[in-house]
Amino acid sequence: MRKYILKRVLYMILTLFLIATITFFLMKLLPGTPYQNQDKMSASQIHMMNEQYGLNKPVWQQYLIYIFGMVHGDLGISFQFSSQPVSYLIATRIGPSLQLGIQAMIVGSVLGILLGAFAAIRKNTWADTLATLLAILGMSIPNFVFAVLLQYILGFKLKLFPIALWDNFSSSILPTIALAMMPLAETARFMRTEMIDVLSSDYIMLARAKGLTQAGVVWHHALRNSLIPVITLAGPLAVNLMTGSMVVENIFSIPGIGEQFVKSITTNDYPTIMGVTMVYSFMLVIVILVVDILYGIIDPRIRLSGSEVSA
Amino acid sequence: MMWKQAKKIGLVAAASLMVVPLVGNAGTAKAATLAKDQTFKMMVPSELTTMDNSKMTDIYAATVMNNTNEGLYRLTSKNKAVPALATSVVKSTNNGLEYTFHLRHSKWSNGDPVTAKDFVYSWQRTVTPKTASQYAFLFEGIKNATAIADGKKQPSTLGVKAVDDYTLQVTMEKPVPYFDLLMANPTFFPQSKKVVEKYGSKYGTTATKQVYNGPFKLTKWNGTSLKWTLVKNKDYWDKSKVKLNTIQYQAVKDPSTALNLYQSKDLDDVTLSSEMAKQSANNKDKVIRKMASTFYLEYNQKKIPAFKNKKIREAISLTIDRQKLAKNVLSDGSTAAKGYVPEGLANDPKNGKDFSTEAQGAAEKTAVDYNLKKAKKLWAEGKKEVGIKKLNVELMGDDTDGSKKILEYMQNGMEKLPGLKVTNQNLPFKTRLSRSVDGKFDMVMTAWNGDFGDPITFMDLLTSTNSYNNGKWSNASYDKNVSASKNENAANPDARWQNLLDAENTLMTDEGVAPIYQKNEFHLVNPKVKGIVYHQTGSSYDYKTAYIAK
Amino acid sequence: MADEKMNLPKDAFEPLKAGEQLNNERIAAPSLTFLQDAWRRLKKNKAAVISLWVLIVIIVLAVGSIWFSPRNPNAQNATYANLPPKIGHGFWGFSGKANVAGAVVDAYKQAGVPKGTYYILGTDYLGRDLLSRILFGTRISLLVAFVATFFDLVIGVAYGMFSGWYGGRVDNIMQRILEVISSVPNLVVVILMIVVFKPGIFSISMAIAITGWITMARLVRAQTLKMKDQEFILAARTLGESTRKIALKHLLPNLSSTIIIQLMFTIPTAIFFEAFLSFIGIGISAPNASLGTLLNDGYKTFRFLPYQMWYPAAVLSIIMIAFNLLADGLRDAFDPRTRG
């Protein structure tokens, strides 16, 4: 297992390195300079500025400097916030994003699992249809529509929660719900499929033959076995949450990195784009690694044989 | 100054002479009329990027700076310089080439005294190339500023000197008529050398890595946060005039969220854009903040040969119903362009008439007219002259909602010309900018906001050699007039004025660019908030005298 | 037990002659191709059938609107901007009345719209007919989805089949590559792609396609791995069939259900992703509309002009739901486990 993790970590590093490389060179393809007032600045100033940002060196040197800096946690200086290191920008912004992401992940997966399991147990009944429809609806309505509706109805009209802004836990409730819709829907659908699969397996039949009631079968056997594959959903869900956070953070004025990412795209803030990309990739890679390890821990077949799981 | 999403206004020196009439008189605020809670909640559409006035690039930073720090002068609601750290508004000597300021005794928020050396240090620091200030060009006119920025002279040779701790002497290279207004601009505010050196590259990156000498102190800003707070500065020399205890800033990027927050009284002042503004047109809290900016269309004559034909250009311009665009499409208080130089930017030194009004001749009118019939006629003639049957062009613009709509509207109008096929291309601001500069476009919607209250800030752009003349329109008469206004007639205000009027006229007659509209900002403001001083250009708001009425 | 008193004819107990023997190799069921069989199965799934019809109707309307659009989707009439829905003389929900600052006003009257002119789903901010815009947007969204799907199909299927078929080291390397690619947040790639290249239908489709094929490749690979040791593939090999032919004749048809189902999921994902891109401002460029851009315009004013959000949202949701239900239905129809 240790060897396996080590191998995975190596792959992880390789992956991140490749992502850094691709992002770097894609950024180099982007038109535009970071300066607003290019033509009002003196050549000498532009030179100095390029030097500050390291833009006057050959691309391969810039690349090496970037990679070297990244290894040391230095992601460069933001173009948009002058003098602000990207790493600081991310450090101060990641908290709300993580909090929202984790809350949404918990809400989404727990409710999704319950909904999916419920639908599977009531397979081919109206309850199943309703649950499935609910799940599909969750996947069918864009985040921003959800967010706006939640804000308007629950926040503005009913005044149950803060409309927006980021002050305390209660202000995280609406964005969490908006963000959790997609994971909830996906988890529910996946869970339903898995659960139906498991429920038709031999050992479930034998469990019934042992005298377990429906509830007992589900609780003691079906749930755990269906949950194992559902864990692999964590990767795609993490991606989902990242996408969602850009929208939700924007609408609810939450100081997170998703919101910042959108801003940095529209302002050509390359160092921030690259930095946030790296953070996203890093988080995703970590999620995938954790899923793999978790998979190994939860599934005894893998735990003991130590063989490789493909995510 | 380039526009970004109707947000990024340049840190502008001069203010226009235009006065925003709604602003109340600060002096009338009596204790009896004040609400108990003097907290003002302000929405901005963007984060605070820096508190280093050498590095500021956007209006929101400048506005905060203007309220937390202070320079020699402060501007009244009528855009008149009044003494701030300087004890009086001084007249220039030596033919406008020298100014001597006497400073009052005041303190930084860390207790240090503010001295003339702080000005010298700040100014030298800004023009030093290493600081890479994007606004060092505003120092142009002060002795050696340009040479220092070009790295040809040492920063210490800048024409500014601390005669003693409270006497500041400024030496000019040439007279700058709007010098007083510059002195009220945050770029010219003093900096504490001690503090700058203490924090080094981190100077001005958080609320605590800066010292303040203005009416308010900045707090709760970690450098990247979406909100920050200004609190009353008890060390401010004129603190008795300051009524507000706190100003809470909140960056909100979504217009409907902003409206919701305003209506639920979570915010006192919100900026609404596009549809939100349009839909709030009847709101009684509506406040239109006029701006000195023009949106205009440039034709790339270098890339599309047909654009060299004036009839073609004119035909295209005539297809755009600017009135309808401003009223029905934008509906956010913006107005149809009267000409290239926006209304209210500058007034005739002789008779006080607005430049755009004075320039409003027949040619001017035609250039911003809407006449589809004439357009089609000209288009047919133009096509024949150029020898083409049809024309496929791209129309480039920003990727903001507002810009998209405008482009769509314009495209629709243009395509009424037979054989003209327009493809819209909405790009992120900086991408659009660099493509414009590189000439990688057919037609581009450009926006410009006046740097200072003089038509030259616009006129300069379209000379044959200016790098911002993206369309490469070239006209000898125009170039001559602009050049004359800057050189031979620099000291002759009337002749200079006529040069600029002539240049505008030439530009419009020759359809060099097609002005579309003048941009304004749409606000909803809590009517209880009074005494805000607003400037059409520069650091928009001054809250020194603002208060919340009962 | 046996009823001994039964009256049975004498000849009942004569042995059957050879000719009278029944056909003992008889197949009772009608002959159906795989697809016919799947179709029969699908027909039992009401939700899927309804979805299929809904999609057909939507596609026909969207495509048909090229020729038979109620109005020109790009024709502007700024004075008629933001007119609420109205049908005929107006009735509930389609009255042409708008609530402006608390007062209900007849928006059509205010805008000076002549009698008899009405917009079924209202107009947008430039006075364009929303119904035509929605039809147009649906077409563009579907186009984006289909283009993305096509690449998904080509790249994903080919990659998956190749990786699975060759197995061993080739597979190993290809899987590692896939692993790396899938660790890149796809939205980042998409955004970078669109920022680097010109936003437009093609680059958006490409961007979605470039990141979208991973799942397809994985599924196809897994199926191929499973299939390549299936005896019918071995049989083809023992007969001397070439690899290329095996892939085309044996693998591909048997992968088809996997592929079709995955495509059914890819299409809505692509439509959705396009909508998201529109939200962050890098979607389809104007005046072209997609459901995403319409929704993006609509949500901003939904407090005042709710119809501008609800109608595109409804169409998008219906398409998404229909594709998802159809995909579910197809999965059941193709899945041999449910075979009766």
Add this chain to the structure above:
Amino acid sequence: MAARKKILQIKNLKQYFNIGKPDEVKAVDDVSFDIYEGETFGLVGESGSGKTTVGRSVIHLYNPTAGEILFNDRDIRKLKSTKEQLQFRREMQMIFQDPYASLNPRMKVKDIIAEGIDIHHLAKSSADRDAQVAHLLEVVGLNADHSTRYPYEFSGGQRQRIGIARALAVQPKFIIADEPISALDVSIQAQVVNLLQDLQEQHNLTYLFIAHDLSMVKYISDRIGVIHYGRLMEIATSDEIYANPLHPYTESLLSAVPVPDPQYERNRKPIPYDAAAHEGDDKKRQLVEIVPGHFVRASEDELPAYREKAEQYRAQLS
């Protein structure tokens, strides 16, 4: 018998998988045997014994790790040209175990059967192709009506017969039958076995019949090889191997076979086999001919015991 032609010679065949990895599998480990023209050679073993692997190596679905496979005296590993390979594919064919997995569910029966015809261009026209398919269907006891149907419409036995028709389509000389009946119901097994025997007679086919079902292998085979953990334990004629099993594994295997005879079953006592006891030491073992035609895997010091056992049996017979 010695005069008969050896159609297939397998010499020291080794087939390892995942070589060099922790999960290396020696599926076939040093197996040698010959098959004579026209005979049926049964290869018997339990699951995981490597019997299927042998079959697949012989028909060159796998590349052997080591050893030689001579078909008609030509090493199949050295067939270079496409033509030679195609020729080999025509002469040797395979019948598979799983009647559900061995037919492409997306193809019509006639296309499945004609696949070989198409590959080897054995039909002059499409009418000829149809005729050949119809004939093959008839040969395997189905009729031409069935040719347009899809595999799933058939029962297991019918499908297996379609599989046989497919193999026959290229007129092979040698057929590897890889557990062709183990997935079939009892009543159907006999049909297929009878069919295989009829075909052998009519076409002078040689079979390598792989199975775990000892009674059927015994019935159909002329000679039998017993394989265990990738190694051949014993080779002899089928009568001899049943009547006089020498290797304890063979004995154990035989003793475990249930027989549809209650009286016999009541008395049957399975003989356990302990692999560790017989293969646990590191003595060198190989197939040794104890009596003519009867080979046993043994080490030098085990030989006398086996010889004696063989003697006893001979004595009993006479």
Add this chain to the structure above:
Amino acid sequence: MDNILEVKDLKINFGTFAGDVQAVRGVSFNLRKGETLAIVGETGSGKSVTTKAIMGLLDSNAKIASGSIMFAGEDLLKANAHEMAAINGNNIAEIIQDPMTSLDPTMTIGKQVSEPLRIHKSMSKEKAIARTKEVLALVGIQNAEARMKDYPHQFSGGQRQRIVIAMALVNYPKILIADEPTTALDVTIQAQILDLMTELQQKIDTSIIFITHDLGVVAGMADRVAVMYAGKIIEVGTVDEIFYDPKHPYTWGLINSMPTLDTKAKRLYAIPGTPPDLLDPPKGDAFAPRNEYALKIDTEMAPPFFPITATHSAATWLLHPDAPQVTPPPEIVRRQEVYQEMVDKGLDQPNNPEVKLNTPATD
């Protein structure tokens, strides 16, 4: 002997996309205390469906058209889910074919085996563990205590089947349903498992319904045999009656088509054709199309059961008084001769270890 279970006129249909499949078409049998009843039949003959019905484990698309299953005075078909749960694993237990899939992969075998104890006996944890250990040892799992903490994948196929048996037997059920319990196993392992089952049956005194298609296994395990074809039982009798004196042509074919190690016949006897599709079962006797002894009436009317002895009856018109006398295949005739000899000697007692008979002769 007491009947512990009585199945009467059971009819079960399955709703499929193509229509209703009549999987079980009127099955009646009873199970006696302590006996092993083998149900023999080919794939799709309805034997598994019948036992699933007994345990209430039919799939949701199954419809029980008629019949009753009486156990301890109650009709199991009328029991609700909770009543069924109380019986399953306690009074009736099951073993199924594939040991690789019949254990929950994520639960230790100790837990799985002790589950029926906790459900039905509300036993304390310690007692349950002790009992589990005991039962595991009983089925031949070595080092049972330590291995209880292991997961299914850590056991070989044979061991797993032993665990499944332990799980089924842990509550000493009155009835054990073994659905092809050795089909997936190698012959040597099969022999061990069968031995184990016989041994345990005697120890815990349970009745077994043994489902299989392997006549060899039946011969060794069963006391009585029911032969199923196309959803019906067509012959039932003691193991000796079925193997030595079968009356139904299908049974003849079944026995005859299986070579023994001694079969020397040039050709095997094969039942021609294919079993009928139960979506549309043929009129009359479903076996008729494949029956070389078919009579005209077979195509008209399904035959009733004709009793042969007290324990033996068969559903074939050949037993009708009016039917022509037919000669069974030679192998059957040979068996009948053997049987006659046995009857003469009074040896036709099943499961009598004393009984020895000459090894069956060859023809």
